[in-house]
Amino acid sequence: MIIDTSALEVYREVMEDETDAFIAEILASFYINVQELIKTLDKGIAENDVESFVRAAHTFKSTSATVGALRVSNLTADLETRGSSENLGSLKPTLMELKEAYIEAEKKLKEIYS
Numbered sequence: 001m002i003i004d005t006s007a008l009e010v011y012r013e014v015m016e017d018e019t020d021a022f023i024a025e026i027l028a029s030f031y032i033n034v035q036e037l038i039k040t041l042d043k044g045i046a047e048n049d050v051e052s053f054v055r056a057a058h059t060f061k062s063t064s065a066t067v068g069a070l071r072v073s074n075l076t077a078d079l080e081t082r083g084s085s086e087n088l089g090s091l092k093p094t095l096m097e098l099k100e101a102y103i104e105a106e107k108k109l110k111e112i113y114s
Helices: 006-014 019-047 050-066 070-083 088-113
Strands: none
Touching (some): 050 070, 050 088
């Protein structure tokens, strides 16, 4: 499953008329923040900055889970864990996989919530 729609659909139970606008706002923020997080992950690897890398992975993991992007969240959880204990350079393949998973998740989110 690329997207767990129940993550955002739960807002329909709480909110009434403003749900679609609220979900759109959450997703817009997610798309913008992800671009910065990916840059931070890339920079963390390039500069061997473990603290920044792990912090960005943690944030990415949480925000991905919030919008139901499960594969993305799982990959960032892996990067967060491994970033604390492994050489960051060894995480490049997983970071590439994460970027591809994000592109797929973004496309699916836009299909569902457009």
